[in-house]
Amino acid sequence: MKNRIPFVILFIYFLNLVPVQSQSCPELDSIPELKGSVCFTAKAPLNYKAGDTSKIELFIRKFPAVQERKGSIWLIPGGPGESGASMYPLIDQFSKLFPNLDIFIPDHRGTGYSSKLCPQEEAVDSPDGMALVNDEWGSCFNYMYTNLDYVKSFTITNAAKDLSLLINTYSGSGERYIYGVSYGTQLVLRLLQLETVAFDAVLLDSLVPHQEDVAYDLSHRSLVTNDVGLSLLQDLDQRNSNEESLKTQLKAILERAKTDTAFGAQLPKQDLTILLGMMLDLPTVRNTIPEIIKGLQDDNFDPLQQATQQITSFYTDYGAAYPSATNSIPLTQVITASENNLRPEMTKAEVALESEELLFKSPLPNLIAENSMPTYTRDTYFGKTPSQLPPTLVINGTLDPKTHIDGAERHYKLLAEKNPSVSFVRVQNAPHFIALFAPHVFDKVVTEFVNKGAIKNQTVTEQSLLID
Known part of the structure; x- marks a missing residue:
């Protein structure tokens, strides 16, 4: 408690300093799931340092409790370039x-309606909305390199301090929960390191x-994706009596694509x-x-x-109704290069060589290699x-091509060393984003966890994810 007193004083100072205002909600009348929501914009410090008076704006959307209010829950999206709009379909x-x-x-x-790394080029009313197009890339780069102090303030820690400020300002009385997905889990854990916010779960x-798990950082994403893909093929082989394994068949097809011009053209x-x-995600x-x-x-x-069309449709349609759903590539690159790529020296040629024999790949290692964005x-x-956690539930899929189940479990064990109230649940055959792709088991497990405060480590099954 003694250690928290300076933080309490600091945030009381910020609450007096930072005006919070209600505003009309974008898309309130045009998108059904957003009806009834309330929106706010808060002025927050660019840097949480004494004497720094620079401010940014943070956008928050609130969906009031549908029954008698007993508290609040904060949904923290992934990314780091994703806005809150990625959570709207799950409201x-x-x-x-x-x-x-x-x-x-x-x-x-x-991200979204909060202050951007490139305020003009990533504005909602720019030529292609918040996405960067054509010569916007050049002017965005120019803005970033002429405003380095500004760009270097978009750190995970400052984003966590933003959350601390917002949660302590808006949550109100009663129970308090927080949910994070993907990068959102990293941000939530950074927030909990600050020890400035109390949660019930x-x-x-x-x-x-x-962050220091060298086998599973973002530069290894293709290796993770391939491992999950091979696990899937092995599971499928066990259920079907093929004379030749799916792995062998697929490898032959990929070799043919390199040498058979007519086949490759199709x-x-x-x-x-x-x-x-990408198919492993869906x-x-x-x-x-x-x-x-x-x-x-x-x-x-x-x-x-048909599979390609399904992939395209999913990524085109998910969140398409929300103008703020566009991922911020500049923010993703800055944070990834600064904190989540443990092999920043890798060239694109080295990435290609490392992944040459893989059957399943991710585009991410190539995208983050030879970074040209500023770093902090x-x-x-x-x-x-x-150092301490409230009751915490970790839930991961066994066929997650983004967050490998072994990497998640290793991280869980580190968390559980000091915190016996951490529970780990595997969802058999689930990909990334359990709330979206395994909603029935997610709801069941979360309900049990919230009611009991802790549950035993276990593996659960979602019927829709069974592999035939």
């Missing part, structure tokens, strides 16, 4: 799961590996191994991989084309874990 689910809680969804600094969906322009890696598409392999062996490209210096919170 109905969370409102039913937590009917007595106000639901708050913030836009991280650098923490929910971590698709926990990212520990394939999508996108690298087939990257398409296969269970309905993932389960058609045997059919795709069989089709390609017979020069039938229809199953592959890692602070004292990097690679650390919170």
